[in-house]
Amino acid sequence: MSAKRPSKIALKTADALLAWYDRHARALPWRAAPGSNAPDPYRVWLSEIMLQQTTVAAVTPRFAEFIARWPSVEALAAAPEADLMAAWAGLGYYARARNLHACARAVVERGGFPATEAGLRELPGVGAYTAAAIAAIAFGERAVVVDANVARVVARLFAVERPLPAAMPDLRAATDTITPDARAGDFAQAMMDLGSSVCTPRRPRCLACPLSADCAAYRTGNPEGFPIKAAKPIKPQRYGTIFWAEHAGRVLLVTRPPRGLLGGMRALPTGPWADTPPGLADPPFEAEWQLLPNTVAHVFTHFRLELALAVARADGQAGVEEHCGAYWEATGIDSAGLPTVFAKAATAIRRAKW
Known part of the structure; x- marks a missing residue:
């Protein structure tokens, strides 16, 4: 889709939003101050990957840990994948960590981050939204950036009646009409901040919103009714068993297969999920x-x-470590970098008396 240059009304909307952002922008460790030079593309990229399906509150301390450990894309590319996967534990969606490593190596091989949306799309693990966000925020390119917060703001601003997720092409097209040429990165982040702090899913603070005068949903008297969402399908229920094998105060851990759910992660042994x-x-x-x-x-x-949680003593079991995995101190299991589901199981087992 070709970019639609903003109309005078749209430019008024962008100006009002940017003026609000200049006063109310969130201070986040991966951001530059409003109106300043573009931030480090490495920080922008790392934060955008971390923020996929994860809250700002959860990402902020973990982002700081990553930057302290791997302060540049070169450092991240040189890190052993196992270290990165362990450091990612608890953030979920572990394919992101594998793609993060592959992307860092690709960036280093090509001598730096591409400065365009199209170039960024060629990197491993960088989809349409992430490429647009990095292009706008890190390089100032005019790009249409639509995350969940932006989608909500735009759905209300235009009172889009088509339900989500089918409405996403409509919301992207509508966002295109109000995205300015100047300060593209600030505009994208302003929309995110507005959705996070003012145009919230429940009880939006319309009286504090710089766009309420032009908001179609506000004029309906029911802004909370937008965006319209299709009914969510019921998630199927599955079952499994986690095995806790303890020997001399240590517990057996395995490495999951490199592909598939929680691929490549250190974990407790598990039977089939059925x-x-x-x-x-x-x-x-x-x-x-x-x-x-x-x-x-x-x-x-x-x-x-x-x-289910199964426990056993591994005393006298010859060859267990050689053929099954490696032992880890049970009292230090929190430092093993287990995915959340296995960390929950470890906590429950250690609290049980058996």
């Missing part, structure tokens, strides 16, 4: 496994998972 509870099927080795009375639940993007 439509019915698998019990003690497929343990890491034969032992006197004991099922604990409690279970652990976790919700993934496409299904819900309930996990």
Whole structure:
């Protein structure tokens, strides 16, 4: 779609929003101050990847940890993938971490980040939204940036009646009509901040909004009714068993296959994830496994998972570490970088008496 240059009304909207942003911009560690030079593309890219499906509050301290450990894209590219995957634990959507590493290496190989939206789309793990955000924020290119917050603002501003997610092409086209040529990065971040702090999902603060005078949803008297959302399908329920094998105060950990859900992550051994509870099927080795009375639940993007917890002593089991994985100090299991579902299970097992 070719860019639609903003009309006079749209420019008025952009001016009002940017003036509001100059006063109310959030101070975030990956941002430059409003109206200043573009920030480091490495920081912008890293933050955008981290913020996918993850809140600003959760990302902010983890971003600081990453920057302290890997202050440049070159440092990140040179890091062992296993270290990066462990550092990513708890942020979820672990394919992002693998793509992060691949992208860092690709950037280093080509001598730096591409400065255009089209060039950024060629990088591993960089989709349409992320490319637009980096192009606008880091390089000042006019790009149409639509995340969940922006989609909500635009749906209300234009009172878009088509339900989400089918309405996304309409919302992108509408955002295109109000995106200015100048200060493209500030405009994108202003829209994000407006959606985060003023045009919120529930109880939007319309009286504090710089765009309320031109907001079609506000004029309906029911701004909270937008965006219209299609009914969510019910997530299927699946079941599994996590195995906790302890020997001399240490617990057996494995590395999951490199591809697939939680791929390449350090984890507790698990049997199959199935439509019915698998019990003690497929343990890491034969032992006197004991099922604990409690279970652990976790919700993934496409299904819900309930996990039984099986425990055993691995004393006298020859070859377990060689063929199954490696042992980790049970008291220091929090430092193993386990994905959230396995960290939950570890906490529940350590609290149980068995």
